Amino acid sequence: MDVAAVKEHCCRYPGASSKLYGPPSNVLVYYAGGKKFAYFKTSEPEQWRFSVRTTPEYFLALTDVPGIKPARYMARFHWVTIVDVGAVPTDYLIDLIDWSYTKAVARSSKASRRHE
Template structure:
């Protein structure tokens, strides 16, 4: 079964204090503490996504088909995938949790406590 934007949305909303909004008119974004951890473009065919990874994951992923450094965000180790359906829901769960963790751990301690992250 092909992974959908709705699958990603479900994964994101299982994480504490996740919010979603539309940025730049076309991107469905998922945030923690006001900081984005997943950016999707649901109206693209196929739908695409951009997310934060570790430096090691960055090097590994950009060498795989369908992945590339994310425009304007690559220097912060964000990658872009050209089709969310390339990955299983289980793999997406791992990647989204990691992106969430990387973003949440950079929030100020007070914000993390308030959000419960």
């Protein structure tokens, strides 16, 4: 799966939206229910590195895989950065994105219930 295919996949989720942030952050963020579920870095030297949220258990396992590292500033929330999306098997990458999307939707549902 290449960068374009991942972008397309992230936009297909029900209620998903994206927003491009310019300098200084330079990221393309995907949201579900107002909660972030994935993002791409859009500037060099880390252009097109892709980040998603994982479970604490997956976080530990994934950060031992070459080409996957803790996400800068977001690692404490169990986010990982995939250096090259093309190097990760498509099914596995889709599973990671699916889980991150589901977690974002669940978090947004809890937040909306608190405000009722």
